[in-house]
Amino acid sequence: MCSAYSFYPPTISVTWLRNGKEIKGDVTSTEEMADGDWYYQVHSHLEYMPESGEEISCVVQHASFTKPMNYKWDPSMPEPDKSKIAIGASGLVLGIVLSAAGFIYYRKKCSGRILVPT
8 A cells, every 4th residue: 555645736646666667457546535625645555466575666756746756665564563463472372371370270279189069
């Protein structure tokens, strides 16, 4: 997904490049949409499964830029998402360890006892 926000005039060009060559197919873009405050926004979506070593980028051309802006797609996960996954995995492991310890404790306490109804 490549999005451009808060630009004026509304004429803008968003293109996708694969290894420096323009991608024509599998691209879906919205029309320039008014924000209601004299600014516009546009969104472009590329449906493509990149192969190892390929460089995918989004190029935005607008009258307010002196040259086209090139935004490279980075397949790595952002740091905050990595932290969330690490915390979640740690919590899961801790929960499993505590559950196993509780089950072992329960089994040891119950072993050797026979409950007799009175």
